[in-house]
Amino acid sequence: MNMSLSRPESCIDGLNDKQQEAVLHQNGPLLVLAGAGSGKTRVITHRIAHLIALGTAPKDILAVTFTNKAAREMRERLRHMIGDKAKKVTLSTFHAFGLKFLKTERRRKDRHGNTSQSATFAIFDTGDQLACLKEIAKTISFGKPLKMPAILARISDFKNHFLMPDDIESTGDPYHDAALVFYEKYIEQLQAYNAYDFDDLVCAPVHMMRADPEVKQRWQKKYEYIMVDEYQDTNTAQMELLKLLSDNPARPKQNIVVVGDDDQSIYSWRGAEVKHILRFPQSFANAQTIALVKNYRSMGRILAAANAVIKKNKTRHGKSLEASRGDGPAIKVVKAPDHEAEVTWTVNHIRSFLDRGKMAGDIAVLYRSNRLARDLENELRASGIEYNLIGGTAFFERKEVKDVLAYLKLIVNPKDDLSLRRIINVPSRQIGATRIQKLAKLASDWRISMFASLGRLDEDNCEDSALLASGVAFHDLISDLQDQLDNLPADANPAHFAKTVVEASGLLDNISGRAETLKEAEFRKMNIEAFLRGMERYCEKATDLGLTGYLERMALDTRADETDVNAMRKITLSTLHGAKGLEFPIVVMIGMEEGILPHDRSLMPHQDDLPANEDGGIDEERRLCYVGITRAKDELALTYALTRPIRGRLQPRTISRFLQDIPAEITEKIDLSDEPDIEDVATMLASLKLSLAD
């Protein structure tokens, strides 16, 4: 992206020495420490192309990323370099790889007569997990009400460290001990639901390989070369998976190349551990290290600021980005009297670039927490500047869309009690919480799913006539749809079936019935239609995907597939996390204050509802700041306010410590408290006019 390649067929053309070294690296583990903007994706793709040019079969190469977006982009770049051969490379996210692994193994077992596990199963996202935990919470009682996300975080932690309930001891920590109780039940529940959660997609393959040498060897033989992107974001389970896959006893060395930047590790709260990239040389014997520090993205002063900020972190490999462009303009450090002045300045700043002919797509405003975007959004809308908001609630999180998905999921996997619970009363069938509980009781007595229980209801086992009637009707509805699905021609677009489901279920009528306003009803219907359209398009492109396949993809790739053709016409608003991997000529980071960046919660030493954080929070906040700064190519402005309403209360604020670390020589300080704002000027002018008139 930074340098254009003159001859696409060449694998090392246009690469610097270090990049070439990484691309040409032969066998054995290699850690490529790739600083921000140093061309890391370029190294991976060129290396793959190089290996293939040397005679490696594309299918013998595995490249793993964290996001679907990264995987797609990488494959696209590869396609430009080597054409159709790019399709044969296994290039996917950890989770998609895990899914493929599990399906392969389960199908295999099926073929060998072991039909205890079918190859179709549900994938639980975070919402499903929480719903599941809430169900469990009803069956046990603790002293105080517990936060399910906190329990979930700990369960996830257990899983990713391959700890089974029996391995874990009570520590006296209320959340740890509660999580332990939940964990055991949670595992049972998922099994009963025929579901895997996101963590399982990575952990289960590891378990299977450990348990069965035949499985292990088969997968170890599969890939000659393994490459990993964003290695700083790996958790323990992912690293273990990589170790197993790369450790082919038939080969003298582990051919694994990992690329990442310890300074950009900002997902520890999701289980990523920086120590994996810091200790890579210890984890993989005879590992080499190559550092890419030449930065092709940013102007010198921006890099100087980034380096100055990150330098204060102790536990890191220790590298400093080198500039390859000019110094660039000074970094603007803006002191605003209050948050409104901050926002006004930001919008004026953006305006001034737009007026000078800059493309809106070249401009981004970044912030630590979504809350900070709100005032900005209002101001931008008032100024008629269009913006693109990264993050926020995803399309697939919308209630009505989730309802449709729940219908589809239940049809595909009738054991999915959670989906059933979600929709059995949508539209209303007179089956509320009480009757759902009744049904759940029957199901657990009979040791079958709730859906199967519905099929077994009769006058003898169910005295509740309303439940019996509408329960059976619901069962008929779903079974009928199941039959329709089974009898669908193989080449039918699953989206058409989904449309049938929407119609048969009465979901649309339900919306008109209960929405508060007409406008809201329209909005929700539109969402469902948009969902169906999106599904249709998606399935057209990926033929022979099938409904099950589509649901799996959606579970793992939740991006609202808004391939925004207008993206370039809009400025970008994003959290610092959301901006990782992106770059913009012009960047403004707002809310550069103590308590926001670094965030208050990272400053508090210990919280009972959060798992302990190894590297003490503040380091990660610093990395977050570093990530933000290094997004900027040409111009960077950092703003803070002296006063800001927090939770309704106006509070005095102080400048972020990170901002203090940037040397004064490269900054230009702008103090807005000195300058009267527009209204003041208008008032002044008005009074001046009056006095002149006199």
Next chain:
DNA sequence: AACTTGTCAATTTTT
């Protein structure tokens, strides 16, 4: 079962 009122808490969100 659906609606209302009160209480508590408050980052970040690749899959």
Next chain:
DNA sequence: TTGACAAGTT
């Protein structure tokens, strides 16, 4: 200040 959610009411 907003929001989610649980408990209480109709």
